[in-house]
Amino acid sequence: MRTLSTRRRHPLAGLLVLAVGLLITGGLYAAVAPKAATAEESASTSDIEAGRQLFLVGCASCHGVNAQGINTEGADGEPGNYGPPLIGVGAAAVDFQVGTGRMPMAQTAPQAPRKADEYTDEETAQLAAYIASLAPGPQIPEERYLDWESVDEEGLAEGGEFFRTNCTACHNSVGAGGALPNGRYAPSLDGVEAKHIYEAMQTGPQQMPVFSDDVITPEEKLKVIAYIKTISEQPSYGGVNGGSLGPVVDGVWVWVVALGSLVGFAIWIGWHGTRTKKR
Amino acid sequence: MSQTYTPVERTATGKKLAGPVGWLDERLGLAGPAKKNLRKVFPEHWSFMLGEVALWSFVVLLITGVFLTLWFDPSMAETTYTGSYRPLNGVEMSVAYASSLDISFDIRGGLLLRQMHHWAAHLFIAAMFVHMLRVFFTGAYRKPRELNWLIGLGLLMLGILGGFSGYSLPDDLLSGTGLRIADGMIKSIPLIGTHVSFFLFGGEFPGDQIIGRLYMVHILLIPALLLGLIAAHMLLLVYHKHTQFPGPGRTNENVVGYPALPVYIAKAGGFFFIVFGVIASMAALFTVNAVWIYGPYNPAEVTAGSQPDWYMGFAEGALRIFPPLEWSWFGSTWAMSVFIPGLGFLGLLFVALGVWPFIERAITRDEREHHLLERPRNNPTRTGLGVAGMTWFGLLWIGGGNDVIALKFGLDLNAITWFLRVGIFVGPVIAFIVTRRICISLQRKDNEVLTHGYETGVIDRSPDGGYSERHAALPIEKQYAVTSAKERPKAIEAPELVDENGVDAPRSRRERLRHRMRRFYYFGSGAVDKPTAEDMAHAEEHLRGSNEHPIELGEDFQGVSETGVPRVH
Numbered sequence: 001m002r003t004l005s006t007r008r009r010h011p012l013a014g015l016l017v018l019a020v021g022l023l024i025t026g027g028l029y030a031a032v033a034p035k036a037a038t039a040e041e042s043a044s045t046s047d048i049e050a051g052r053q054l055f056l057v058g059c060a061s062c063h064g065v066n067a068q069g070i071n072t073e074g075a076d077g078e079p080g081n082y083g084p085p086l087i088g089v090g091a092a093a094v095d096f097q098v099g100t101g102r103m104p105m106a107q108t109a110p111q112a113p114r115k116a117d118e119y120t121d122e123e124t125a126q127l128a129a130y131i132a133s134l135a136p137g138p139q140i141p142e143e144r145y146l147d148w149e150s151v152d153e154e155g156l157a158e159g160g161e162f163f164r165t166n167c168t169a170c171h172n173s174v175g176a177g178g179a180l181p182n183g184r185y186a187p188s189l190d191g192v193e194a195k196h197i198y199e200a201m202q203t204g205p206q207q208m209p210v211f212s213d214d215v216i217t218p219e220e221k222l223k224v225i226a227y228i229k230t231i232s233e234q235p236s237y238g239g240v241n242g243g244s245l246g247p248v249v250d251g252v253w254v255w256v257v258a259l260g261s262l263v264g265f266a267i268w269i270g271w272h273g274t275r276t277k278k279r
Numbered sequence: 280m281s282q283t284y285t286p287v288e289r290t291a292t293g294k295k296l297a298g299p300v301g302w303l304d305e306r307l308g309l310a311g312p313a314k315k316n317l318r319k320v321f322p323e324h325w326s327f328m329l330g331e332v333a334l335w336s337f338v339v340l341l342i343t344g345v346f347l348t349l350w351f352d353p354s355m356a357e358t359t360y361t362g363s364y365r366p367l368n369g370v371e372m373s374v375a376y377a378s379s380l381d382i383s384f385d386i387r388g389g390l391l392l393r394q395m396h397h398w399a400a401h402l403f404i405a406a407m408f409v410h411m412l413r414v415f416f417t418g419a420y421r422k423p424r425e426l427n428w429l430i431g432l433g434l435l436m437l438g439i440l441g442g443f444s445g446y447s448l449p450d451d452l453l454s455g456t457g458l459r460i461a462d463g464m465i466k467s468i469p470l471i472g473t474h475v476s477f478f479l480f481g482g483e484f485p486g487d488q489i490i491g492r493l494y495m496v497h498i499l500l501i502p503a504l505l506l507g508l509i510a511a512h513m514l515l516l517v518y519h520k521h522t523q524f525p526g527p528g529r530t531n532e533n534v535v536g537y538p539a540l541p542v543y544i545a546k547a548g549g550f551f552f553i554v555f556g557v558i559a560s561m562a563a564l565f566t567v568n569a570v571w572i573y574g575p576y577n578p579a580e581v582t583a584g585s586q587p588d589w590y591m592g593f594a595e596g597a598l599r600i601f602p603p604l605e606w607s608w609f610g611s612t613w614a615m616s617v618f619i620p621g622l623g624f625l626g627l628l629f630v631a632l633g634v635w636p637f638i639e640r641a642i643t644r645d646e647r648e649h650h651l652l653e654r655p656r657n658n659p660t661r662t663g664l665g666v667a668g669m670t671w672f673g674l675l676w677i678g679g680g681n682d683v684i685a686l687k688f689g690l691d692l693n694a695i696t697w698f699l700r701v702g703i704f705v706g707p708v709i710a711f712i713v714t715r716r717i718c719i720s721l722q723r724k725d726n727e728v729l730t731h732g733y734e735t736g737v738i739d740r741s742p743d744g745g746y747s748e749r750h751a752a753l754p755i756e757k758q759y760a761v762t763s764a765k766e767r768p769k770a771i772e773a774p775e776l777v778d779e780n781g782v783d784a785p786r787s788r789r790e791r792l793r794h795r796m797r798r799f800y801y802f803g804s805g806a807v808d809k810p811t812a813e814d815m816a817h818a819e820e821h822l823r824g825s826n827e828h829p830i831e832l833g834e835d836f837q838g839v840s841e842t843g844v845p846r847v848h
Contacts, residue, residue: 110691157369164452164574168582173452174572178583179685179692186583230366231572237383238394238566245687246453246582248680250567251589254401258561259409262332262402263325265553269546270325 044129051130054123058104059083067134089203090137091128096199098124100192102206110183111206114192138202145218146194151226159223162216167224170207174231174244180207190232194225321543322523322536326413331547333406335554336399337505343396344498350386352378353448353494355487364571372450372575375490379449379570394562400445401567402558404438404590411435411632415665417652419522421645425636427515432633434508437501439590444497446568446588450490453568455576456585459484460598460621467617485578522652525764527756531650584683589676596678597624600699624675631668642796656725657765659718660800666714667707674702715803722807725761728753730810730818752822758815765809771798 007013056065062083064070069085086093097103101115119127128140151159164173172178175189184207189197198221204210216224242249287293304310321327354374360367362377363384382389411431414420420428443461447454462484466472481488520534529535537543561567573582587595597620604615639645639661655662677684678699685692732750739747752758771794778784810818 153365153368156366160366160370160574164577164580164582168452168580170583172584173574173582176584177686179682182693183685183689183691185686227366234366236566236569237571238390238569239562239564241566241569243687244569244572244584245683246584247568247586247588248584248592248683250397250401251592251680253561253565253567254398254405254589257565258398258402258557259332259405261557262406262554263329263409265550265557266328266332267325269328269550270323 047126047129048133049130050123051126051128051133054119054127055130058118059086059127062105067131086131086134088135088137089131091132091140092138092199093203093205094128094131095124095140096196096203096205098127100196111185114187138199141195141198141202141218141221145198145222146225148194148222148226148229151223155223156226156230158220159225159227162220162224163227166211166216172244172246175228176244189228194229197225197228198222316517317540317544318538319517320534320536320538321521322529322534324524326417327521328550329406329413330410331550332554333403333410334509335551336403336406336558337509338551339399339555339558340396340403341502343392343399344502346392347382347396348498350378350382350389351375351448351494353490355450355485355490367571367574370575373490375448375450376570376575379451383571391559391562394565394567395558396445397567398561398565399558400442401589402554402561404435404442407431407435407438408590412665412669415635416655416662417522417524418649418658418661419652420636421649422640423648424515424519424522425640427512427519428636429633430508430512430515432629434505434512436629437505437508441497441501441505442588442590444493444501447493448490448497449568449570450576451570452573452576452580452582453570453585455485455578456581457587457591458489459578460587460595463617464621467614467621469613469618470611485576520650522650524654524760525651526760529651531648534650586680586683592679593628593672593675594621594625594679596675596681596699597621599681600675600678600696600703602700628672639800642793642800651764654764656718656721659715659722660803662718663711663715667711670710671703671707674699674706719805719807722765725765726807726810729758729761730814730821732818732822750822752819762809762815767808771801 055063055067059067062070063086064083067086070082072082097112098119099117099121101117102112104118105112106115117124131137132139167175170178170180170186171189172186177188178186180186186207192200200208201211201216201221201224202213211221242253288297300310352374356374357371358374358377360370360372360377360380362368362380364380367380379393382393384390414428414431443457447458447461462476462480465476465479468475476484479489479492480486481492521536523529523534523536526535574580586592598617601616601620604619606613606615653661655665677695681692681695681699684690685695732752735749735751737749739749741747753761773794777787784790
């Protein structure tokens with residue numbers, strides 16, 4: 001004890017106490033706090049490396065060589081970014097953005113449109129592995145959360161309720177899409193893979209809010225997917241539906257097709273009289 | 280060639296019918312009026328059948344509507360859906376919505392009839408609009424037909440109200456959203472809005488009353504009013520006689536055309552089946568208001584692409600583009616950004632249409648009866664105003680679908696809004712000026728063809744190698760039709776500004792205003808006078824003399840088209 005008490009005024013004693021305090025606090029926090037997600041471990045080192053090479057060629061010009069993002073100053077002095085940082089976005093975000101062709105972007109625009117993908121499935125997986133290796137983030141969903149055909153009728157109705165409550169305001173009641181301010185839009189959900197719908201809910205790409213697993217559980221996400229898939233694959237019971245865009249399309253049909261043809265008939269009827277020829 | 284007719288009472292059919300028809304006539308006394316009215320003459324023109332499209336759509340509405348009432352249940356009670364449409368099975372909804380789904384999926388022919396009813400409603404109002412435009416642009420509303428114009432306007436308003444009340448009945452997410460907007464418009468009425476809304480909805484929106492109340496309005500009140508006004512509209516049409524376009528033999532005192540029986544009974548009857556057929560084909564081929572995709576109404580939910588039916592699109596557009604404007608006075612909210620576009624623009628449209636015939640008459644002081652129609656080009660100011668109004672309506676209509684337009688054409692929603700905010704002021708002015716110029720140019724073109732002949736397409740080559748095209752005079756009937764259609768511009772007398780004592784006349788300010796309006800109306804951008812008889816005589820001589828071989832027009836000559844090409848060409 002003497003050795004300790006004689007050294008208690010040592011210049012480094014304070015630092016030591018601070019270090020011990022920090023260690024205890026940190027240790028306790030690590031033991032008690034909820035377990036954080038861990039970085040993708042299943043991906044092989046070679047995949048990560050291949051992904052890094054692809055990233056350096058195709059993505060780094062906007063997202064930075066270490067995926068840290070490139071910051072700029074916007075026209076109005078607001079901080080902006082040329083490409084956002086990708087550290088922590090997770091494999092799900094990469095799989096969604098690259099798998100639906102949104103990334104790489106063809107040009108700067110309010111929003112990246114869905115287009116044919118530039119990378120093969122294997123390359124997409126390698127890119128995802130690389131990004132996932134940088135920091136933990138949402139992962140590509142498991143197969144059992146994508147098998148929407150297994151959802152029963154009750155689940156389908158429940159998925160519909162979720163869809164109408166959370167999604168239709170932007171995506172329209174059949175997922176035909178809708179406009180948002182300043183040239184942005186909620187894209188059509190027609191023909192989007194179940195996996196990508198799941199990932200979009202999970203990562204909230206572009207204008208979309210994030211629906212994390214705490215808000216909508218994976219099982220509920222599956223029900224939403226089942227509802228979207230069911231209504232977009234069901235036949236159009238009433239005939240040609242004009243993109244399910246609502247009454248605007250009805251107005252076009254009635255003026256062009258119905259009234260157009262009836263005016264044609266009226267001209268035909270009006271033309272068939274002996275006196276009209278003399279007019 | 281002489282033909283002999285057997286009097287109808289001596290034919291076999293006549294002998295058989297004489298008994299029952301006589302029996303009826305002795306009790307109803309209809310033979311006299313029927314004889315007169317069944318031979319009533321109507322003029323022939325395709326545009327006179329636009330109102331008929333509306334009439335026949337209304338008949339289709341009545342027929343299909345009766346069918347729908349057999350199964351529709353206008354109750355807002357809660358139920359759980361257990362019908363054929365799988366994605367909604369087990370969902371809580373109102374009985375009204377469930378019965379709409381049943382009509383669509385579980386009742387034989389229900390979806391077809393529902394879609395026919397909806398398409399007929401769309402068509403009814405569209406046909407009323409184009410019929411009204413025809414009446415406007417040809418000046419058919421002038422004396423003595425002003426009251427019939429107002430009745431027509433009433434029909435249009437009732438049609439729109441009928442359409443809106445029907446749109447709200449299925450109680451799906453779309454119709455509930457529409458009702459919410461209507462509720463917002465009502466609540467925006469200063470001071471009394473909230474009270475009116477609570478009165479109509481039987482409490483706070485949405486309550487459990489509104490569907491039943493709208494159902495009564497939709498199937499009883501509006502159809503009854505429509506039927507009564509349609510009857511009045513048609514009776515006045517018969518009483519005034521139908522207007523006609525000017526032409527040989529057509530004057531302000533006669534009607535040249537065919538008798539109702541047999542020609543128009545057959546034509547109109549046939550046209551009913553054509554209208555019915557077009558509506559049925561539309562219903563069979565095109566979806567309208569697929570209520571099942573929207574789901575039940577829930578005030579917490581909304582869907583992108585929520586729009587009213589097309590005829591309310593302009594009011595919706597006005598709401599969408601109006602800048603925020605709200606005051607709080609005396610503890611009351613004055614939501615001007617809803618009240619002005621929602622009710623103000625709607626009112627502006629109908630008031631402007633309603634007072635126009637009277638404003639025009641105040642400007643022109645034209646006390647004559649008009650049974651001959653005006654060609655739109657011959658009244659550039661009215662035509663210009665009409666096109667300006669259509670432009671205003673059209674721009675607001677675009678505003679109503681701004682989200683769909685932004686989405687489908689890759690445009691910026693805010694840019695569309697700003698374009699329209701400016702456009703609804705600038706667009707009508709441009710449209711007015713351009714239309715008036717076009718009308719005047721068309722009048723000049725008429726004069727050109729009258730005095731210099733139409734281009735025959737026959738090219739002559741002169742001995743020294745020059746080429747020229749022969750012109751020929753229009754056939755005399757066509758010349759007559761074009762010149763008689765046009766009135767000479769009115770002489771404009773200077774207003775009396777002082778009375779006989781040299782003092783400012785009490786009415787002088789009003790007179791001066793009227794003088795200015797009259798000048799604007801008749802001479803706004805330069806009037807074109809029609810050729811005089813002398814001009815025409817000179818033209819005839821000139822056309823005969825210009826080449827030694829005037830173009831012989833054969834017996835089958837049918838006049839020339841608008842572009843100056845002979846129809847038989």
